[in-house]
Amino acid sequence: MNTALAQAAVPTARAIRWTPAVCLAGVLVAATVLARSAGGPADVVLAIAAAGLAATVVSGLHDPAAAMLSAVPVSVMQRRVLRLALLGLPATAVWFLLDSLTAAQVSGPGPLLALTACGVAVALWAPPRRAVVMGASTPVALFALHQFLPSGTVSDVVGWWLTEPWWVLAAATLLCVAGRRR
Amino acid sequence: MSMTTVRPATAASAPATVTRALVVIEARRMLGNPVPWACLALTIWAMWTVTPEPGEWPGASYEGIIPAVAPFLFGISVAASLPFHRARHDVAPAAPVSEARRTLARLLAALPFVVVALAYAVLVAWRERDLGGLWIGMEPGRTTEALHTTAELAQLVALALVAVALGAALGRRMSRLVALVPALFVLWFVVSVYWLFGQAALTPYSMIQVQPLNITVGPSSADPLSFPSDWLLVGNPHTSEGWQRQWVSEALAWWHDVWLLGVAALLLGVAWPRSGRRALLTVGTVLAVAGLVGQHVVIP
Numbered sequence A: 001m002n003t004a005l006a007q008a009a010v011p012t013a014r015a016i017r018w019t020p021a022v023c024l025a026g027v028l029v030a031a032t033v034l035a036r037s038a039g040g041p042a043d044v045v046l047a048i049a050a051a052g053l054a055a056t057v058v059s060g061l062h063d064p065a066a067a068m069l070s071a072v073p074v075s076v077m078q079r080r081v082l083r084l085a086l087l088g089l090p091a092t093a094v095w096f097l098l099d100s101l102t103a104a105q106v107s108g109p110g111p112l113l114a115l116t117a118c119g120v121a122v123a124l125w126a127p128p129r130r131a132v133v134m135g136a137s138t139p140v141a142l143f144a145l146h147q148f149l150p151s152g153t154v155s156d157v158v159g160w161w162l163t164e165p166w167w168v169l170a171a172a173t174l175l176c177v178a179g180r181r182r
Numbered sequence B: 001m002s003m004t005t006v007r008p009a010t011a012a013s014a015p016a017t018v019t020r021a022l023v024v025i026e027a028r029r030m031l032g033n034p035v036p037w038a039c040l041a042l043t044i045w046a047m048w049t050v051t052p053e054p055g056e057w058p059g060a061s062y063e064g065i066i067p068a069v070a071p072f073l074f075g076i077s078v079a080a081s082l083p084f085h086r087a088r089h090d091v092a093p094a095a096p097v098s099e100a101r102r103t104l105a106r107l108l109a110a111l112p113f114v115v116v117a118l119a120y121a122v123l124v125a126w127r128e129r130d131l132g133g134l135w136i137g138m139e140p141g142r143t144t145e146a147l148h149t150t151a152e153l154a155q156l157v158a159l160a161l162v163a164v165a166l167g168a169a170l171g172r173r174m175s176r177l178v179a180l181v182p183a184l185f186v187l188w189f190v191v192s193v194y195w196l197f198g199q200a201a202l203t204p205y206s207m208i209q210v211q212p213l214n215i216t217v218g219p220s221s222a223d224p225l226s227f228p229s230d231w232l233l234v235g236n237p238h239t240s241e242g243w244q245r246q247w248v249s250e251a252l253a254w255w256h257d258v259w260l261l262g263v264a265a266l267l268l269g270v271a272w273p274r275s276g277r278r279a280l281l282t283v284g285t286v287l288a289v290a291g292l293v294g295q296h297v298v299i300p
Helices: A002-015 A019-038 A043-059 A076-101 A110-125 A128-148 A153-158 A165-178 B013-031 B034-048 B060-086 B099-130 B150-173 B177-191 B250-271 B277-298
Strands: B134-138 B141-146 B213-218 B243-247
Touching (some): A002 A076, A019 A043, A019 B177, A043 A076, A043 A110, A110 A128, A128 A153, B013 B099, B060 B099, B060 B177, B099 B150
16 A cells, blocks of 8 residues: 555656745745845744645645546545645745744744644535635635734634644644544 | 517627626626625724724834735635636637637626725725824824825725736636635735835835835934924834834825736736737836836835
């Protein structure tokens, strides 16, 4: 099984559209460099980066050949994990690059991983027709709600991905494990 | 036996009728999308919560109003991108209507969002007057009755045009619909971090331009009363670079609107079919360059 997965890595990597992700990473690096030169608080830039990178990783779950590949002896969840790993590793590297460029209070990959896990959980449990779009929109929605909701209990809960990322990651991972056969 | 005769459509009216029908269909689809309306609600909420508060950074409330439009721009781009992405399907080239006409219909169908942006700009103007004005500067150069100029409010409408054009360009050129969400999110929310483009050299290239610009006019030891009385000032403890003038310019905002129109035309050129693309790119380049030069000339 693992051999089949390893053999699938290169064709899967070729099937992923890397150009949008690379352009997005370029925009984020440019924004972080600007924030560094302006000397302003870069927390919001890093939060945008976390949501944008998480949405990119989750959008990588979209597999146009999913129906054709359903017959191969590799489960859907394994193929998803392969896609997440292929996109998640470069995304984490970009995150660490951005983090090193700023002196922001938000530090570490917790928010990125928490938002990614939330997006994957939604993609697993959402109706199949729009699952990946809804999953990729989840980090964006969480960021926007946290930014614009008035401070209070609801805003605090929505902002847990930023303040308590590891707990959110654990909860979302449990949801992903529960939905692994979906 | 009776016979009903139908007057044949004239050659001139048929294309217009087809275009109108396409506009109605596309507009119904776009306006039925909940994303821009949810984003508009967020935008109005964010704008409404901006109020002048004692102890704020001089000009914080004035600066906070305009970037609140970012979620709505994101929503417009998402809604506009969907029909343009649909045009990538191979069924479309076989349609009995030219691609240019279908593109035109989609763009016209997105215009209601620009009208909504205009209404939002009017709402902003009303809200500022309802608050009695916003605060800029600190004593002795301070006002509590600052209102955004017409040119700054017109920026919101120009930005809506850019949002439509950006959605059209990315929707037409990106192969995966799902990749549009992170791309549009990052583009619109990064440009909403206005202080990234706060330096005078970068301001002309910003998308969401936020005034006032802070221009250093003297050291901390300078007597602020020696500056012209109509200057809005900020100094210690808010700055570490001496006295700065908080400069608001309607001329700068108008030239920035020209730059935005140029960017919109360039993006439309990316979305437009081959015939007519060159004209859009030419117009866009001329407007963008004129807008940039104008802004550089105006900034002291």
